[in-house]
Amino acid sequence: MKSVRVFAPATVANMGCGFDVMGMTLDGVGDVLCVTVDEGDDLQIENLTDIELPSDIDKNVVTPAIRAMMEAFGESRSVKVVFEKKIAPGSGIGSSAASSAAAVYALNEALGRPFSDERLVEFAMEGEKLISGGTPHADNVGPSILGGVVLLRGYHPLDIVRLPVPDNFCCSVAHPAIMVSTRMAREVLPTEIPLRMAVEQWGNVAGLVAGLALGDVHLVGRAMRDVVVEPHRKQFIPQFDELRRKVTEVGALAFNISGAGPSVFSLSADMETAEKVGEVMRQHFAELGVESDIYVSKVSNQGARVVE
Numbered sequence: 001m002k003s004v005r006v007f008a009p010a011t012v013a014n015m016g017c018g019f020d021v022m023g024m025t026l027d028g029v030g031d032v033l034c035v036t037v038d039e040g041d042d043l044q045i046e047n048l049t050d051i052e053l054p055s056d057i058d059k060n061v062v063t064p065a066i067r068a069m070m071e072a073f074g075e076s077r078s079v080k081v082v083f084e085k086k087i088a089p090g091s092g093i094g095s096s097a098a099s100s101a102a103a104v105y106a107l108n109e110a111l112g113r114p115f116s117d118e119r120l121v122e123f124a125m126e127g128e129k130l131i132s133g134g135t136p137h138a139d140n141v142g143p144s145i146l147g148g149v150v151l152l153r154g155y156h157p158l159d160i161v162r163l164p165v166p167d168n169f170c171c172s173v174a175h176p177a178i179m180v181s182t183r184m185a186r187e188v189l190p191t192e193i194p195l196r197m198a199v200e201q202w203g204n205v206a207g208l209v210a211g212l213a214l215g216d217v218h219l220v221g222r223a224m225r226d227v228v229v230e231p232h233r234k235q236f237i238p239q240f241d242e243l244r245r246k247v248t249e250v251g252a253l254a255f256n257i258s259g260a261g262p263s264v265f266s267l268s269a270d271m272e273t274a275e276k277v278g279e280v281m282r283q284h285f286a287e288l289g290v291e292s293d294i295y296v297s298k299v300s301n302q303g304a305r306v307v308e
């Protein structure tokens with residue numbers, strides 16, 4: 001019998017313009033779970049957190065991720081997952097991804113590390129498929145497992161690129177206490193877009209990647225503009241355009257929806273501005289009668305890891 005406890009961080013998917021292909025890792029917020037492997041052939045899930053999780057294990061995101069991994073492993077084991085700390089689902093900071101990432105990372109350790117981290121991303125994507133209405137995407141599970149900023153250059157086959165993170169890449173994230181499911185936030189999106197819009201978006205994605213590679217946080221800020229997805233999703237966030245105006249006024253370089261929302265995030269060139277931006281976000285939601293959790297941090301280069 002072997003038990004491994006793992007922390008997997010929250011993440012900001014899309015990073016503005018990179019719908020389903022870009023994601024970054026936050027510091028200090030995430031899921032903690034413990035995986036125990038023994039002789040046998042069953043899967044059990046226990047929840048010690050305050051967050052309600054589905055009682056049917058087939059509806060828990062870790063189940064398809066673990067099943068895919070055990071199938072690739074090719075030998076039977078009994079696997080028990082105990083959730084100890086959980087980000088609220090529907091948050092927009094990769095709640096489901098943190099669970100899947102932590103589960104496959106811990107299971108891999110418990111099995112003696114048969115799989116690479118990149119392969120773990122593929123298993124964890126099975127959990128994302130369950131909650132997103134059938135589309136597996138890795139822009140949360142990728143950074144949650146690998147850390148830093150991650151680009152999914154392609155999905156067939158999966159081509160994961162880790163990008164450098166500029167030192168002055170300071171992030172403010174607000175998680176308002178409203179719930180937006182990933183499935184719902186994907187259902188409102190168009191299936192086709194005009195070429196002119198695509199041109200603007202791929203210019204921005206290229207600018208984002210170039211800004212990261214050059215360590216130019218101002219270029220990153222200019223490039224974090226989403227003309228494809230945001231117009232359809234901002235309706236879920238109270239007074240989104242007004243909040244963008246407020247954070248820009250105090251020096252934010254960019255302001256976007258985090259993942260499928262309702263969390264929002266902002267980029268600043270120093271921590272002092274990022275703290276101010278976080279406070280502006282908190283006040284904005286408080287004035288609308290919505291509580292929010294605020295996270296201000298640099299992008300973390302550390303992904304999922306074993307903890308005591």
Ligand code: HSE
Nearest residue numbers: 013019020182259260
């Ligand atoms: N890229 C995904 C989306 C992230 O925006 O729907 C949320 O899972």
